[in-house]
Amino acid sequence: NAGVMQNPRHLVRRRGQEARLRCSPMKGHSHVYWYRQLPEEGLKFMVYLQKENIIDESGMPKERFSAEFPKEGPSILRIQQVVRGDSAAYFCASSRDWNTEAFFGQGTRLTVV
Amino acid sequence: EDQVTQSPEALRLQEGESSSLNCSYTVSGLRGLFWYRQDPGKGPEFLFTLYSAGEEKEKERLKATLTKKESFLHITAPKPEDSATYLCAVQEFTSNTGKLIFGQGTTLQVKP
Numbered sequence: 310n311a312g313v314m315q316n317p318r319h320l321v322r323r324r325g326q327e328a329r330l331r332c333s334p335m336k337g338h339s340h341v342y343w344y345r346q347l348p349e350e351g352l353k354f355m356v357y358l359q360k361e362n363i364i365d366e367s368g369m370p371k372e373r374f375s376a377e378f379p380k381e382g383p384s385i386l387r388i389q390q391v392v393r394g395d396s397a398a399y400f401c402a403s404s405r406d407w408n409t410e411a412f413f414g415q416g417t418r419l420t421v422v
Numbered sequence: 423e424d425q426v427t428q429s430p431e432a433l434r435l436q437e438g439e440s441s442s443l444n445c446s447y448t449v450s451g452l453r454g455l456f457w458y459r460q461d462p463g464k465g466p467e468f469l470f471t472l473y474s475a476g477e478e479k480e481k482e483r484l485k486a487t488l489t490k491k492e493s494f495l496h497i498t499a500p501k502p503e504d505s506a507t508y509l510c511a512v513q514e515f516t517s518n519t520g521k522l523i524f525g526q527g528t529t530l531q532v533k534p
Contacts, residue, residue, distance in 0.1 A: 313465075315465075342522075344522075344524075350526070351526045351527060352466070352511075352524040353524070354521045354522060354523070357519045357520055357521060364519055365519040365521060368521075400465050400466070404520060406520075407518060407519060407520040408453065408454070408513070408518075408520060410468050410471050411456075411468070411520065411522065412468055413458075413465035413466045413467070413468075414465050415464055415465045416464075
């Protein structure tokens, strides 16, 4: 049973470009979470999604960031017009239900140059 | 504001030297407390979930305990392969979103 799959593992973008991060949850999991880990900081919640629905986006920056989890395919975290401060590790997690343990992917390390 | 504080920030142990990591939390109501292990460059790996004060869970050299205000991760006779950052996270009772609030982590180094 494959774990949570994230790609790419590393992504380099120039300032002003768009970044698209993908996450395929574990088999049987329909709940997806995105977290951001800035250098020397802890993991911070960004958004929680179920299939085709955003349930909680209280941790998402108001501008430039969006997330989706379509009926078919992976969840996507999209960052438009990236800035240097967006450089971080972005982790996706999935769970079977909202109140069960979440399992994390290996992360996407975004570097903005 | 909900808060999770882990101590110490860093811990160096000799192989076989047992110790404990602390996670204190302030939330309006605790639904669950989670422990994860994170190796450099990797994603967090799930270890334990604790739901109520007095609960204990064990896995190999690790034992997690929970009180009303804090949790401890006890490491008995650690080995170098236990070196990692240990993360504590809480899920608030009033939240029905599964959102986790993480502490900053404790970085453990076990020397042979």
